[in-house]
Amino acid sequence: MAYLAAPLENLIEQLCGLPGIGPKSAQRIAFFLMSLPRADAVELARAIVEVKDKVRFCSICFNVSEGEQCAICTDARRDGTVICVVEEPRDVIAIERSGRFAGKYHVLGGAISPIDGVGPEQLRFKELIDRLKEGSVTELIAATNPNAEGEATALYLAQLVRPLGIKVTRIASGLPVGGDLEYADEVTLGRAMDGRREL
Ligand SMILES: [Zn+2]
DSSP states (O other), rough: OTSHHHHHHHHHHHHSSEEEEEOHHHHHHHHHHHHHHHHHHHHHHHHHHHHHHHHOOOOOOOOOEEESOOOOOOOTEEEEEEEEEEEEEHHHHHHHTTOOOOOOEOOOOOOOOOOGGGOGGGGGHHHHHHHHHHHHEEEEEEOOSSSSSHHHHHHHHHHHHGGTEEEEEOOOSOOOOTOGGGGGGGHHHHHHHTEEEEO
């Protein structure tokens, strides 16, 4: 694309690396960004840098956080006896949106997937066990995605925790099989949460 100005070409290239953005979308977005008032463009660039500089992972649950510990872990009104175990921070957002859960979270950082070379040791199970040893947790809700990797992860979790005498439940079916939690609507996710069963 030698006919494009080099900075524009560079921006299109950068955008092309984003999830779900192909070359055509990248071009459309790049021209849109070019049409923005300078202040808006600076604001957007600043927001990207700020996320890199200021957002990190909570030292307890590994959700995204501005401080050492996230707003959910530090909220005394939330029930510390129930922990909802999810794959990614995006899933926390989805479950929070359902409004049916008032406990705490643990973000594993993915799901067990032998094909992709992801075993339990790559996920934050050890950190979870350390949390459970403190003794106040009575139930873990396995809210991993309703696909093969998510199911395998939920089963592994149940086996891992059984010796500790902590109940492990699985969010109910009704979620689209093979799908991602983050795409489930609030009502479906709320129902799945209410209808959870012991593993
Ligand atoms: Zn946290």
